[in-house]
Each structure stands twice: as C-alpha cells, then as structure tokens.
Amino acid sequence: xxxxxxxxxxxxxxxxxARELLEDxxxxxxxxADEADPRESINAIFRAAHTxxxxxxxxxxxxxxxxxxxxxSVLDRVRDGAVALDEALVALMLASGDYIGRLVDAVERxxxxxxxxxxxxxxxxxxRLRTYLAGEPAPAASVAASGASGGGPxxxxxxxxxxxxxxxxxxxxxxxxxYLATLGExxxxxxxxxxxxxxxxxxxxxxxxxxxxxxxTGADRAAIENVFEFVIDDCELRIVPPGSQVAKYIExxxxxxxxxxxxxxxxxxxxxVTAYELETALELQxxxxxxxxxxxxxxxxxxxxxxxxxxxxxxxxxxxxxRSTESQSVxxxxxxxxxxxxxxGELIIAAAGANLVARRTRNVELMERNSTLxxxxxxxRDSALQLRMVKIGGTFARFKxxxxxxxxxxxxDIELAVNGEDTELDKTxxxxxxxxxxxxxxxxxxxxxxxxxLRAARGKPATGTVSLNAFHxxxxxxxxxxxxGGGLNREKILAKGVERGLVxxxxxxxxxxxxxxxxxxxxxxxxxxxxxxxxxxxxxxVKRNITALRGSVAIASEAGRGTTVTVRLPLTLAIINxxxxxxxxxxxxxxxDMVDECVEFxxxxxxxxxDLRGQxxxxxxLRDLFDMAAEPPNAEYRGxxxxxxxxxxxxxxxxxAGTSRAAxxxxxxxxxxGQKFGLVVDALMGEAQTVIKPLSRMFAQVRGISGxxxxxxxxxxxxxxxxxxxxxxQEGRSxxxxxxxxxxxxx
Amino acid sequence: MNMTSSxxxxxxxxxxxxxxxxxxxxxxxxxxxxxxxxxxxxxxEVTEMDSAGVQLLLAAKRSSEESGRALRVAGxxxxxxxxxxxxxxxxxxGEAH
Numbered sequence: 040x041x042x043x044x045x046x047x048x049x050x051x052x053x054x055x056x057a058r059e060l061l062e063d064x065x066x067x068x069x070x071x072a073d074e075a076d077p078r079e080s081i082n083a084i085f086r087a088a089h090t091x092x093x094x095x096x097x098x099x100x101x102x103x104x105x106x107x108x109x110x111x112s113v114l115d116r117v118r119d120g121a122v123a124l125d126e127a128l129v130a131l132m133l134a135s136g137d138y139i140g141r142l143v144d145a146v147e148r149x150x151x152x153x154x155x156x157x158x159x160x161x162x163x164x165x166x167r168l169r170t171y172l173a174g175e176p177a178p179a180a181s182v183a184a185s186g187a188s189g190g191g192p193x194x195x196x197x198x199x200x201x202x203x204x205x206x207x208x209x210x211x212x213x214x215x216x217x218y219l220a221t222l223g224e225x226x227x228x229x230x231x232x233x234x235x236x237x238x239x240x241x242x243x244x245x246x247x248x249x250x251x252x253x254x255x256t257g258a259d260r261a262a263i264e265n266v267f268e269f270v271i272d273d274c275e276l277r278i279v280p281p282g283s284q285v286a287k288y289i290e291x292x293x294x295x296x297x298x299x300x301x302x303x304x305x306x307x308x309x310x311x312v313t314a315y316e317l318e319t320a321l322e323l324q325x326x327x328x329x330x331x332x333x334x335x336x337x338x339x340x341x342x343x344x345x346x347x348x349x350x351x352x353x354x355x356x357x358x359x360x361x362r363s364t365e366s367q368s369v370x371x372x373x374x375x376x377x378x379x380x381x382x383x384g385e386l387i388i389a390a391a392g393a394n395l396v397a398r399r400t401r402n403v404e405l406m407e408r409n410s411t412l413x414x415x416x417x418x419x420r421d422s423a424l425q426l427r428m429v430k431i432g433g434t435f436a437r438f439k440x441x442x443x444x445x446x447x448x449x450x451x452d453i454e455l456a457v458n459g460e461d462t463e464l465d466k467t468x469x470x471x472x473x474x475x476x477x478x479x480x481x482x483x484x485x486x487x488x489x490x491x492x493l494r495a496a497r498g499k500p501a502t503g504t505v506s507l508n509a510f511h512x513x514x515x516x517x518x519x520x521x522x523x524g525g526g527l528n529r530e531k532i533l534a535k536g537v538e539r540g541l542v543x544x545x546x547x548x549x550x551x552x553x554x555x556x557x558x559x560x561x562x563x564x565x566x567x568x569x570x571x572x573x574x575x576x577x578x579x580x581v582k583r584n585i586t587a588l589r590g591s592v593a594i595a596s597e598a599g600r601g602t603t604v605t606v607r608l609p610l611t612l613a614i615i616n617x618x619x620x621x622x623x624x625x626x627x628x629x630x631x632d633m634v635d636e637c638v639e640f641x642x643x644x645x646x647x648x649x650d651l652r653g654q655x656x657x658x659x660x661l662r663d664l665f666d667m668a669a670e671p672p673n674a675e676y677r678g679x680x681x682x683x684x685x686x687x688x689x690x691x692x693x694x695x696a697g698t699s700r701a702a703x704x705x706x707x708x709x710x711x712x713g714q715k716f717g718l719v720v721d722a723l724m725g726e727a728q729t730v731i732k733p734l735s736r737m738f739a740q741v742r743g744i745s746g747x748x749x750x751x752x753x754x755x756x757x758x759x760x761x762x763x764x765x766x767x768x769q770e771g772r773s774x775x776x777x778x779x780x781x782x783x784x785x786x
Numbered sequence: 787m788n789m790t791s792s793x794x795x796x797x798x799x800x801x802x803x804x805x806x807x808x809x810x811x812x813x814x815x816x817x818x819x820x821x822x823x824x825x826x827x828x829x830x831e832v833t834e835m836d837s838a839g840v841q842l843l844l845a846a847k848r849s850s851e852e853s854g855r856a857l858r859v860a861g862x863x864x865x866x867x868x869x870x871x872x873x874x875x876x877x878x879x880g881e882a883h
Contacts, residue, residue, distance in 0.1 A: 201837075206802050212837040216872060230873045235841055237849035238813045243805035248841055250873075 060087040096218035102152035193281035197252040202273035205246040223256025384730035391751030432460030459509035475581040479520040487522030521603040527596040554594040558582040591762035617729030620720040626756040640704035658717030716768040795828040800839035830861030
C-alpha cells in the first residue's frame, strides 16, 4: 500500500512540476518576441517541453508524450534556425501549451487519456504543428528527430545495467525502454538474465536487470542520454555511436561484467557487429600481435573516459545545484498555513483574555510577563501572516498571456506594462483578486484602447498600453489597471444613469460619482456589449467581489488620455491591528491603519461635519448609524442621520432632550483612499490585535460592518467597514448639500 | 511436451507492488514441481507487468534450471504479451519462435 501512496505523491509532484514548466514555457513564449537575442528563451521553451515529455514518459502518460513530442520536434527546428519563431508559431505554441495543460489536468483527475491524434482539438493542433516539420528528412516509422543530428536514422548500440535501487525508487526500467522507443526503433533488444539470481537469493524489490539494445534513430547522443536522465545516477549506460570501429565494441565488452564470449554473442545477435568482425578483432588481440593495440585501446579509454566522466559529473552537479536552490523553499499545503493562522488567531484572543485578568488582579509581575507574552504573540502573528504573503507578480504574469491573446482577438496592438510585481499580499487575497482583475484588464483592452485608426488620428502611438501597477498604501495594497485609451464618456454614462433611474435628472455630480455608475448592477452603455466583455460578468460583479474582500474600487478618467481603475484591498483577511472604540456598551473596531487621529467631538451646529484645523470633516454618528437605543452622553447632539436612501428616520426627543451628565464624545478621524472623515463615538479604548471572524450569512446584509472579533473578555466586537462608511458619509454630505440647494426637491 | 506439470497462475498485477509476495509464492510452487518436470507459469490473467515481474520470472527460470526442472510460460495476457514483445523475452521462455 505504501508504494501506492508514494507513487501518488510522485505523480502529484509531476503534475505540479509540469504546470510550473508550462508556466515557464508560456512566459518565455511571451517574451521571446521582444528579445534581441531570443536564444536563451527558445532554449527555455524547448527545455520545458522536453522535460514534460521526459517525465510523462516515465509515468506512461502516452497522450502527453505523443503530443509533446511533436511540439518538441518543432521547437527543435526553431532551435536549429530551420523554422522562425514568428507570431503565428508563438500563438500555436501557446495553444499547444494549453492543450498539454489540459492533458495534465485530466491526469490529475484520473481520467482516461484521450489520444491527441484522434481527439479533435489535439489532432488540429498536431496538424498545424506538423506543417512546421515539413521538409524534415522523412522520418522512418515512429522515428522523429529529437535533438536530431540532421542525418537519417543510424544504428546505435546501448548497453544498460540498472542499479539495485531503481525499482525501489519508483522507476521502472521498462518505462525507459518504452520511452526510448519513441525516439526511434528498437531493432534488437536482449534482456540479460545473467545478474538475476535464483528465487532463493533474489531481492524481489531490488533490480539486477541489464539490456543490450541495437537502436535505430536519427536522434543524437544527448537525446539518447536524456532518455535515461532520471535514472542516470542509478544506472550504467554505455553508448556506442553509429559507425564505430569494432574496437569500440570490444572496449564495451571489456567494460561489462558479463562473460566476454557471451557478450560477443549478444552483440552479434543485436546485429551491432558481425560475428566475423568480432572474431577477427578478438583474434588479433588474443594473438598478442597487438599488445600495443590493447594499450592503445586502454589509452583511448583513458582519454575518453575522463571527458565522459567530467561531463557526467558536471551534469550531476548542475542538477544538484538546481535542487539545492529549490530546497531553500519548502512546499507547504495551504491548508496547513490556514490552520496555523487560525491557531495564531485563537492565541491572540486567549492572550488578550489572560491580559485582562492580569490587569484585574493588579499583579505587576504578572502584567509584565503578560506584556512580554503579548509582544511575542504579535511577532508570531506577523511571521505567520508573512508565510502566506505572496508577490503579486505571479498574478500579473498571467495577464501577459491574456493581453497577448485578447489583443489578437480584437485586432489591436496592445502591450502590457507591469509595475510593482514584488508587492506582497495575502495568498487568500491573491486567489480571489484574479478574476476581478481579469475583467478589468479585458475591459481596458476592449473599451479602453481605441482601434488603431482612431489612435493614429489622435496622434498616439499605434501600440496601446494597458498597465498594471501595484503598491502598498496605509495597510492596503493598491492595484491599478490603466489604459491609454479614449477615456470614459461622461455624458453617455450620465445619460444612461438617468435613463435607468440611477440618477435624478439635473443632479450635479462629480466625475468620480458619474464614473462610479458603471459599477451599478446591469449598467452598460450600448457600446459596451461586445462578445469579449459581455461574458456575463459585469463591472458590478467586479465591485461586489472586491467589496467582499473588504476592498474598494474607484475610477479616474481623462477624455482622450485614458482610464485608471484603482482597486484597494486589505493586505490580509485574517488578523489586523485594530483600534477599539465604544458606543454605549458596544465595542467597535476600526482597522488601525486607517485611523489618522482622534479629536474631541465638536460639530457645526445642525450639521454632520466639523472644523478640523480649517478643513471640513464630515462625520458619522455610529449611534445613529446602528440605531442604538442608549442616549448619547452629549447635550449638543442633533439627530441628523447620514446617508442612505429612503426617508430618514426621525428621532424626535432625542435631539432636544440632551442629558447633561455628559461624558465627552470623541471623533476618530479615519483616512481611506486619500480622504478623511470622522466617526463619532462615546469612548476610545485603544489599540488591540483583532482576529477577524467573518459574519454569519444572516448578517451579510448589514451595512457598515465587515466582520466581527472576539475580545479578551469574551464579548463580541464588530469591525467597521470604513470604505463603505466613507461612501455613506460622502453621500450624506452631498445629500445635505442638495437639500440646502433645493429644499423643495426632497419634500 | 505435456509431461508432469503444475501450472502456477498469476492473477492481477505482476509488478513491484506484489514482487515480495509473488517471490515467496513462486518458490513454494516450484518446490511442488517434481524433479525433471516442467514448472508452468500461467500469465494469462496478468493485468499489469513491469520490470520487477520480468525479473521474478527470470529468477524463477534460473531456480528451475538449477534444480533440474524447466520453466515454461503457459499463457500470456495482452498486458504480459506486450512486455514480452518489448523486451523480446520469448527467447528466454521457450515460446515457439
């Protein structure tokens, strides 16, 4: 059973590696056009295809081998300079890479493999690939050139002795021979039973098999050696090239463990040497007429061997070096990381509880110890979260392909510029941001970038640019998708907004407010529906996805110059530094990164804004927002509910009957996306680590709350959704402004 | 050719996963074959065969011969036949060629 599990693991590794190789291949294909000297990239593409073919051969994944083999052959011709890697071939190679990816997916799902030769898509690709092989010296039967030396097939002789651990290491010599057969024709093979003992002494899981093979192929020595790449450390491989002197075979015989006569016999049976040739040569030596000759052979051996050994060592070293850099990182199951982070979350809650008790006991020593512990917990939290941080570059890299494909589809010449690939964010965020970004990029290409003629008329370079930019900004990651296209049509959007009843006619709106309309459900101007972006996902879905990640999205546009969509996301979804505030008995948490400062409460009489050092600061009264029953402790309170649609609930009495035993209210000034607003609260409780627990679905509709957290005391605190509150604060203000302008409109 | 014979049939996988188990079974089966007799191994129900299977068969052949018996392969499933074909094993196991 254990063996089965091992095999599954090996297969799993193969699948992971194949995907990585396909990614490498894709990246190289996409950069090859821009390179002055593409040789390195072409080699990388070839290596990727070659390695995938090699390892799938080991697993007997014939469909992958068959298909990849043709891909590799074409790439080999590219490498030789016989075929140019032009745009059409790059596109074909990308499609082929996708197809291999699907074959690998099928392997992972354990599905039976379709034969690419008969399966329509595979057959179509193979047909297109084969056009690049036309003019190739016609390969005989299954012989196709892998690392072809250009000539027709020639007879090689291979002498194979597998090491004792080959089987135990999960390798099957038979697979190598099957794979070898894909490179040419095995003319003769002799399975050597000589080293196999009887049943009494046999180690059934050890390997003592050997083979002598006469092999007809157009491939070169490196290609043949490559077949055995995965087993080379554990196998003796001797190759006698075509057209070798009989002396070479004698040399071979001398170096092999089996009896000479028998080997000679085998070689003759393989057809590698004729009996006559061998006899003559052996006689010559035996006659002693040529002690010198033996010496010469030995000398030759001495000459040849070091080079071969050196090459082998260099290769081995190379393999080991790449392995050692690989081993600096460890693959960890994402679930394990999630579990760790959950535990760290529990740890923080527990530590907060302990701290609370310590303070209550007023035991100074205990409090000190607790404070040290709290520092450590904080560090553990940071390192644990750091483990899950990944660079956004990987996500960006995927878009190169998208831009390449979509640009072709649209008949536009579009380039992707990428900035800030090294910006890190939580893996869970990365996974969820891919689709919304994809839509934004497609949108930018489809609607943003104008057709070439229009660009020319506007005096812009023919190649349009879509840029992806990422950077950190006050606890968030900001991702911008920009294009240098025509910009949004303000009038058209506004007209559509009025038509759909999203905007009252004649309402004065800022550009940002108008552009934000395109995120409304079902909003699309007539021009916007094309087969590309009209794929059922609208900008409203983009916005909903981003909001679900506690992020926000904004749009800026300049007519004739381009559009920039700015997405802001929290760095992590799990644990934040929170600032706790209280309203009545309820505790709320504001993400610390967004807290700018705290000031004493003061308001312009009758308004929901205050004067912050000469600036207007709109604010929200949390007590009103959440309709909390307790009376505010401040006599100056004026009920003036902010924002929202529908009639504002009046709170008569509350405003008039102020209680005079006023504890001072405070305003927490929060900053988001470059703007500030205030939150009016009863009390400031200070900073604390906050483990975010999602709200149950029942509360999904509650506006202004993005999650919950458990306090040290065991009470629940609600985490405020600052971006949403800010939106409400602004709406409240513009509503107030409108009411002031035209009092009739709202009555 | 049918003298005293006892066919030992291998069902299912004839691979590394069962190599240890099958080695013991083959040894036991061979011991039951009278001296001078033929040890027949029936591979007609083999679903999968790898190098370890090949090696076991070669070892069984050696043991048979060393103890004055002969080993014959009595039947070949398609999976086994494919392996025999690739490695040209027929020469070792006296199938009529």
